[in-house]
Amino acid sequence: MDPAQALSELTEISSQIQAACLLDSDGNVLANTVADELSAKRFTDAATALVAEALGVPHAGDTQLVQLEAATQDGSVFVVIEGDRAAAAVTKPEPTVGLVFYDLKSCLRAAGTPGDGDGKPRPLARRKATPSESAA
Amino acid sequence: MRVLRKLFGFVVLVGVAFAGIVVYRRRFLTQRERVDLYYEDGTLVSLEDGSDGAGRLLPIAHDAIGAARS
Numbered sequence: 708m709d710p711a712q713a714l715s716e717l718t719e720i721s722s723q724i725q726a727a728c729l730l731d732s733d734g735n736v737l738a739n740t741v742a743d744e745l746s747a748k749r750f751t752d753a754a755t756a757l758v759a760e761a762l763g764v765p766h767a768g769d770t771q772l773v774q775l776e777a778a779t780q781d782g783s784v785f786v787v788i789e790g791d792r793a794a795a796a797v798t799k800p801e802p803t804v805g806l807v808f809y810d811l812k813s814c815l816r817a818a819g820t821p822g823d824g825d826g827k828p829r830p831l832a833r834r835k836a837t838p839s840e841s842a843a
Numbered sequence: 844m845r846v847l848r849k850l851f852g853f854v855v856l857v858g859v860a861f862a863g864i865v866v867y868r869r870r871f872l873t874q875r876e877r878v879d880l881y882y883e884d885g886t887l888v889s890l891e892d893g894s895d896g897a898g899r900l901l902p903i904a905h906d907a908i909g910a911a912r913s
Contacts (some may be wrong), residue, residue, distance in 0.1 A: 726911035741911055749910035757903045761880055764896045770884040777878045777904030784904040797911035 710738035713818035717796075721810045723803065725782070727796040728754060729818055737792070737818070754795035758786055774808055787811040792819065876901055 708716075710729045718724055718740055728747075729737040734755045741747035761775050777784040779800075785807050786795045794811045876892040878900045890897040 743913065746910045746913045749913075750907055753903050753907035753910055757900060757907060760899050760903060761878070764880060764888065764890070764900075766880070766882060766886070766888060768882070768884060768886070770882040770886070772880055773883050774881040775879060777900055777907075779876045779901060779904055779908065781905065782908045784907045795907070797908050 708817045710818040713814050714738045714740050716817070717810055717814040721807065723798045723807055724796045724810065725798060726750060727794065727811075727814070729815070730755060730758075730793045730795065732791040732793075750797075751795075754784070754786065754793075757784060757795070758788065758793060761786070774811075776804060776808075783807075785811055787815060789815050790819075794818075878904070 714727050714729060717727055726740050728739040728741070728751050730751065731737060734751075736747075736751045739747045739751060741750050757775070757777065758772075762772055766772075772788060774787045775785070782800050783798045783802055783804075784795065785798065786793055787808060789812065792815055794815045796807065796811055798807055876897070878890040878897050880888040880890070882888070890900065892901065
């Protein structure tokens with residue numbers, strides 16, 4: 708599914724998510740729901756900076772940061788990191804945390820998967836043998 | 844006169860109770876700002892407002908929220 712389509716479905720499904728964006732590991736924006744160009748850039752820059760700062764937080768062990776929630780009085784910022792992609796979203800205050808993380812993960816998987824967009828990979832359709840192949 | 848005094852006392856009581864609820868909610872039930880970091884091994888690091896890490900992350904989160912809503 709196209710990243711923009713995946714984000715569009717995400718905001719349609721989740722009433723808690725007010726804005727969202729998809730980023731790759733280099734900080735390139737794959738899709739964004741913020742319409743205004745300047746605000747969209749500010750939003751994605753802030754999301755990228757948030758991930759960079761969070762990765763710098765000392766943590767015992769050698770495990771990877773996979774998701775974060777920054778909860779403020781004005782709302783929350785969620786980030787889910789999977790492979791070389793990340794999805795960030797802004798919600799209203801006191802959201803249902805587990806649900807937002809689930810929706811973001813589904814969106815990330817759908818954005819990188821051909822098929823119905825449910826995040827589940829589909830087997831490729833079998834190619835019909837041409838008459839010359841079937842004769843051989 | 845006596846009824847009026849009783850009514851006044853009741854209104855004052857209700858007012859004080861309401862003010863108490865408002866103060867209690869603001870003081871104890873308001874969500875504190877924080878950042879929760881979830882790692883691959885299942886561990887969670889919670890940075891409360893006022894800590895070193897939250898001091899760097901929360902302003903960026905505020906900026907993201909402001910930009911997303913503008």
